[in-house]
Amino acid sequence: MTTTRGQPPLKKLQKTFTSLFVEPDKNEDNYGDCDKLAKTFLQELSTFKIPLLKSKAVVDANLREKHNFDELREEINRHIVQEQTELNC
Known part of the structure:
Protein backbone atom coordinates (compact mmCIF):
# COMPACT_ATOMS: atom_id res chain seq x y z
CA MET A 1 0.00 0.00 0.00
CA THR A 2 1.33 3.41 -0.89
CA THR A 3 -0.06 6.89 -0.98
CA THR A 4 0.44 9.68 -3.46
CA ARG A 5 1.94 11.90 -0.78
CA GLY A 6 4.24 11.34 2.15
CA GLN A 7 5.24 8.05 3.64
CA PRO A 8 3.65 4.65 3.01
CA PRO A 9 0.74 4.10 5.44
CA LEU A 10 2.39 1.32 7.46
CA LYS A 11 5.59 3.33 7.89
CA LYS A 12 3.54 6.37 8.95
CA ASP A 35 -3.06 13.08 24.43
CA LYS A 36 -2.40 14.74 21.07
CA LEU A 37 -0.10 11.90 19.99
CA ALA A 38 -2.65 9.30 21.11
CA LYS A 39 -5.37 10.97 19.04
CA THR A 40 -3.02 11.20 16.06
CA PHE A 41 -2.14 7.52 16.42
CA LEU A 42 -5.80 6.49 16.59
CA GLN A 43 -6.54 8.58 13.51
CA GLU A 44 -3.63 6.98 11.63
CA LEU A 45 -4.80 3.55 12.76
CA SER A 46 -8.29 4.26 11.46
CA THR A 47 -6.90 5.58 8.19
CA PHE A 48 -4.75 2.46 7.85
CA LYS A 54 -11.53 -2.88 1.42
CA SER A 55 -8.76 -5.32 0.50
CA LYS A 56 -10.32 -7.99 2.70
CA ALA A 57 -13.65 -7.49 0.94
CA VAL A 58 -11.95 -7.95 -2.43
CA VAL A 59 -10.13 -11.08 -1.24
CA ASP A 60 -13.37 -12.52 0.15
CA ALA A 61 -15.17 -11.82 -3.14
CA ASN A 62 -12.34 -13.47 -5.09
CA LEU A 63 -12.49 -16.53 -2.84
CA ARG A 64 -16.24 -16.82 -3.43
CA GLU A 65 -15.72 -16.53 -7.19
CA LYS A 66 -13.00 -19.19 -7.08
CA HIS A 67 -15.29 -21.49 -5.10
CA ASN A 68 -18.07 -20.95 -7.66
CA PHE A 69 -15.63 -21.58 -10.50
CA ASP A 70 -14.40 -24.80 -8.87
CA GLU A 71 -17.96 -26.05 -8.44
CA LEU A 72 -18.79 -25.21 -12.05
CA ARG A 73 -15.62 -26.94 -13.27
CA GLU A 74 -16.52 -30.07 -11.28
CA GLU A 75 -20.03 -30.04 -12.75
CA ILE A 76 -18.67 -29.69 -16.28
CA ASN A 77 -16.21 -32.52 -15.69
CA ARG A 78 -19.06 -34.75 -14.42
CA HIS A 79 -21.02 -33.99 -17.59
CA ILE A 80 -17.99 -34.77 -19.74
CA VAL A 81 -17.47 -38.12 -18.02
CA GLN A 82 -21.19 -38.89 -18.32
CA GLU A 83 -21.21 -38.07 -22.05
CA GLN A 84 -18.06 -40.10 -22.66
CA THR A 85 -19.63 -43.04 -20.85
CA GLU A 86 -22.79 -42.77 -22.97
CA LEU A 87 -20.74 -42.55 -26.18
CA ASN A 88 -18.73 -45.65 -25.28
CA CYS A 89 -21.80 -47.79 -24.59
Missing part, protein backbone atom coordinates in the same frame (compact mmCIF):
# COMPACT_ATOMS: atom_id res chain seq x y z
CA LEU A 13 1.54 4.27 11.42
CA GLN A 14 4.75 2.84 12.87
CA LYS A 15 6.25 6.31 13.20
CA THR A 16 3.16 7.69 15.01
CA PHE A 17 3.11 4.69 17.35
CA THR A 18 6.79 5.13 18.15
CA SER A 19 6.28 8.85 18.85
CA LEU A 20 3.41 8.02 21.20
CA PHE A 21 5.36 5.25 22.93
CA VAL A 22 8.45 7.35 23.70
CA GLU A 23 6.64 10.58 24.65
CA PRO A 24 5.78 9.66 28.28
CA ASP A 25 9.47 9.13 29.03
CA LYS A 26 10.42 12.63 27.90
CA ASN A 27 8.70 14.66 30.60
CA GLU A 28 6.28 14.03 33.44
CA ASP A 29 4.14 17.09 32.63
CA ASN A 30 3.48 16.36 28.96
CA TYR A 31 -0.05 14.96 29.26
CA GLY A 32 -1.26 17.32 26.53
CA ASP A 33 1.41 16.10 24.13
CA CYS A 34 0.64 12.48 24.97
CA LYS A 49 -7.67 0.16 8.64
CA ILE A 50 -10.00 1.39 5.88
CA PRO A 51 -7.89 0.14 2.93
CA LEU A 52 -7.32 -3.14 4.77
CA LEU A 53 -11.06 -3.67 5.10
